[in-house]
Amino acid sequence: MKYSKQRELILETLKSAETHLTAEEIHILVRKTLPSVSLGTVYRNLNLLVERGLIRSLTTSGSTSIRYDGRTEEHCHLICTSCGKITDIDLDIFTPFDVFIYDRTGFSVDDHDFVLKGICADCSPHKFTI
């Protein structure tokens, strides 16, 4: 993989983002530094980075577009159905989980994609204060 300013910038943008961005959102951010970057280049590099394991992608039913995550360690996503915010949470349950599933089905787990939907702490009070 040959170096490119564009790819570096895309990766950096994603690593420093606290949210889970779409390709379009990344495109907008990247262009603030390097206005000539095209959307095609953003997509090409995101696919490349996912392939190489430098970032992760996540799709959520409800939204049509793919979101990208600069964190490479496995973790869960909490999606608030009220405000749409996606939060990361670390859980140490993956290993016992995998063993359980392997014993029961013979399926050997490589990767986890756990999404929990509900109401986040910030939105929760509103349920009671209307």
Add this chain to the structure above:
Amino acid sequence: MKYSKQRELILETLKSAETHLTAEEIHILVRKTLPSVSLGTVYRNLNLLVERGLIRSLTTSGSTSIRYDGRTEEHCHLICTSCGKITDIDLDIFTPFDVFIYDRTGFSVDDHDFVLKGICADCSPHKFTI
């Protein structure tokens, strides 16, 4: 919601399928019984059924299209990265999970979407017999 032959057929098709179908696959199956059904109608009804909680939708990173699941009870999906097969598995771990997350973050969980990627039992032997 008014009765329609099309919607009944779509739901029935999904309930009796052992796989997780895309809209296009459902369209093909439904047309075997009622050839005039349009793809637009399939999409409209799938969205309606998901909204009403009569079916579930799932998106998987890697595939572009949404898949639909006739099972309404919460369960995990095992996706084989070798053959692409999606298997259901029931797990009784959701409740303790939710409590743990609520205690730690204040996020109150309504719904789970757990996807595990790996190699299924059928594909696994090939890893060792090459």
Add this chain to the structure above:
DNA sequence: ATAGCTGCAAAATGTTTGCGCGAAA
């Protein structure tokens, strides 16, 4: 009678790709 559903086709959305030029090795 009328609200809601359908088929059709066009539009909208999100992502990929072919091409010729320019940058990295």
Add this chain to the structure above:
DNA sequence: TTTCGCGCAAACATTTTGCAGCTAT
């Protein structure tokens, strides 16, 4: 200098929508 990545625009895939006619209530 050769290979790879880029920008651009067109193509592609998937899903949604407007409309006029039909169907269930």
